[in-house]
Amino acid sequence: MRCIYCGHSESKVLETRSLEEGRVIRRRRECMDCSRRFTTLERVEETPLVVRKKDGSLETFDRNKLLSGLLRACEKRSIPLHTLEELVSVIERDLRSQSEREVPSQQIGELVMQRLRSIDEVAYVRFASVYRQFTDVGRFLEELETLLHQKR
Incomplete structure (x- = not known):
């Protein structure tokens, strides 16, 4: 080395x-x-995992890119870095456990939101607002209401 x-x-x-x-x-x-x-x-060197983006283009899965998005969503929240790194590892492991080597970006976003919700609700809403591309306040409020309904 x-x-x-x-x-x-x-x-x-x-x-x-x-x-x-x-x-x-x-x-x-x-x-x-x-x-x-x-x-x-x-x-361990693994077979590349390929992400199919919304526009149809392909990109190699990049755990650092996913971690970067999570760090932005968790900015100024008291979430330890190791928790986010573990979340990225769990998501990558879930994706690699599937037989397909090509994964839609939507599937990755849904996995992140599913797990992030249980870690920090504010970070979840931040991530969801970017991922789901809320175009107005009404859509944002719908997501908050869904979150509150699931909490009850």
Whole structure:
């Protein structure tokens, strides 16, 4: 593994941890040349998961893009980052467990909203407002009423 700071090809592993139920290995390393420390993540290389967007185009599934959307929805909410990372992992695992390698973006959005609702209702409404592209206040109120009705 090359050092991200100096490019030297030798490093020693200081610490190893298993993440995401053993699907990821996190290694803390120290460069043998410059002595700076960096972290690497090791994942099993999986068959690419392809997302079919609303306009019909295809895009490779990007967990970072999903996490970024969740972070925007959860801005200024007291939701730990590890909770959102776990949510992304669960959604990715659900998608990969299906036999299809092409997934409609709508399916991903519905999975996110389904799980986000139980984590934080405000973040859910924020995510839903972008995902469902509310065009007016009436549609927004309908979603809030549905949420309140399900809560009762």
